[in-house]
Amino acid sequence: MDAVGQVRSFVTRFDQWRCGQRKHPNAKPPRLTSSTKTFPSLYGSQCAKINTDASYAFIKVRWQNDWIWMGFGLKGTCRFRGKGKAKSPLLVFKGRQWQLSLPEQFEPPKPVKGAPERVLAVDVGINTAASWAVVDAQGTVHARGFISRTDKDREYRLMARIRQAAKKHTRHGSRLPSSFCRRDHQRLTHLADNQAHQISRQLVNLALDHHCQAIAVENLKGWRPKAGKKRTPMKARFHRWFHRQLVTRIGSKAVEVGLRCVAVYARGTSRHAFDGSGPVKRDKGNYSQCTFSSGKRYHADLNAAYNIAARGHVFFQGGQRKQTARMSSQTPAHAPRTPVTLSSLWQQGV
Template sequence: MIIRTDKWPLQTTQQQLDYVRLTQVAYRSYCRALSIVVLNNWPALCQAQSFSAAVERLIHPTAKNPSPRHTYFSKRFYKFPSYLRRAAIEFVKGQVSSYLTRYGQWLDGDRRRADARPPMFTPDSGCYPSLYRGQMVRFDEDCKSVDIKLWDGREWLWHKMSVKSVRQRHLQGKTKSPALILARGHCHLSVPVEIRRVRLPDEKRVCSVDVGINTLATASIITSNGTVVARRFLHPAADIDRRDKRSRLISKKARKTGNLSKGFCKGVYRKIGNINKQIAQITSKELVTFALAHGADVIVFEDLKGWRPKAGRKRSPLRQRFHGWLHRSLATLTEEKFVEAGGRVAHVYARGTSSWAFDGSGKLRRDKSNATQATFSTGKRYNADLNASYNIGARYWAWKHTLTRCKDGQLLGDRSSSGKPRMPVTLSTLWPRESEAPYQCPA
């Protein structure tokens, strides 16, 4: 099972928007007061058979518990819904547990600096109310409208709202309790959906992706015997130009300013980050569509986690382009989308995929004037990003066929000096060989 969250925007009147704001304020005030109670009684609450029931005995009066220890809650929060109260208890439990864990680590000496101050407990958190189906929220059959119980300052009453748009994901899985989100004057439901994970049929094809600077992503469909079925270049040039234009604007302002203060060009940096997020979302969706259209059940990336750029001078245009490189966010978003579709994402060792020719002719030479082009030792000219994508797919299949012990791209060595060549795995490794070849590609 996997959980995915959909955003359902709500059509509200100004009065309903005010009620949502009051509900959010009331819920956060409740959580803030409850967090003090839970923190002060944490050892006893952890030993109780039911954490939620133990907290309720402290704050909520009932026929069997007419005089709870803390009467503030029944006086301050009039007719606070029971399901909303239990949602607040679970949220506060996580907040207090996190604080005590971090404080314990600080006492044990696990600190970033020797003079690091202890973590502070901040009960005022930006949480949102969770709505239990049937008790706090009711959907109609086609999910075009929703009834939500809101606090209007005097009573908790039901209010009907229209849903602007929904995805079809909730038809394929089971919806969980949504959260009521109010941000920037707009209201929406954050609806988690539990989806049963399926597996795509094994067609013995992979989609290998080279994430680059000159071309954002170059994808190739590679079969187990080294056949290239399809290729595609993904490079949203218009969005990238919009991002780079703002990066140049920052450089221009920095040269004029000299000493940069905290928060320099904060709005421009925020815009660049939003454009990058949009580029990653669009490109990852196109990658998944391309892989599914050609029957690939695995998407292969280079393992660039933790990689930091070294090329380019400080504050140079090349260094700026590296800082805007989407090598991690693109791989993460692609994996999230492809796993939901039933596929898998794998990562292989990155070194040598771009510097060795896919045909086995040896190292290649990149053009200094045009880095997208490369020259093989045989004199052949070829696209460098396509060459890298071929080798990425070949490394996956070499690991799958146990030609390598891991995905490091090196063939298994012999005891003698002769035998397999001392070069990384390339696409030519998968091509059928004669019987006298030092290794065979399995069928």
């Protein structure tokens, strides 16, 4: 059926090209290729038999003009083995070796209804990959911490090699081709994908260890970086920032364990102090530190994590919070609203 679908797609695209439905007047006709990177499905008990601990498998292969059962040893561990209903395995060729994918279908636990008692807030950043804090509904911070990328040296080394090659290539006015340093760019993409999986797994495990019922992250969808000048390391670091990938991984892993995940409004989380004293001032020498209006110095990412947790609690509580002086009905409609910070949860308990 997969091959039939590919042939039908080719026939449809070829008929459209022949009728003149082309993106470009000189567009070439579509081609039917067999290199589609699709792999065969080994239907259960008919093409593959796997033991209980998934350490050995018998696969039906064609050998000397005959279909026989051939045994193969399996390496690695199955994270979802035995948790649900086993589906047909898939034989996959990756790199230089064949792998056996063992899918499982299971129902994830249902999240707890009502407003959560504890929320794990995550603030994604450039220097620190994730700053997290566990905050309850009364505004008490029970735990906090930082998670950094473990492949910073490899990332910086690859980025430096790309910059040096670009300088040599463009010193006489030449333009960079589309496939410039393709292997290095692929390695950077793979490193970011692996780190997104590792960091998201750590955050979900932290939420379970601290008895959290939900995870709150920033809604940075569609955000485009503007910091850093052209041809500077900071510009390249912002371009390689995998914040959306990390948030997506957190959401998918949270569903597996029965946690709720919400993306809150991101503007103002780092700009306003968590104690409600007003805007903060970032240090020019050390951008991770900030100074409150009261003179108190604090970590900027932790301050943002507290505010993200407060906005997560307000979201799960239905957006209901006590009105302050600036939110009362006596103020005009065009007056700005008080930003939601950690102090907003303190006012609810009063």
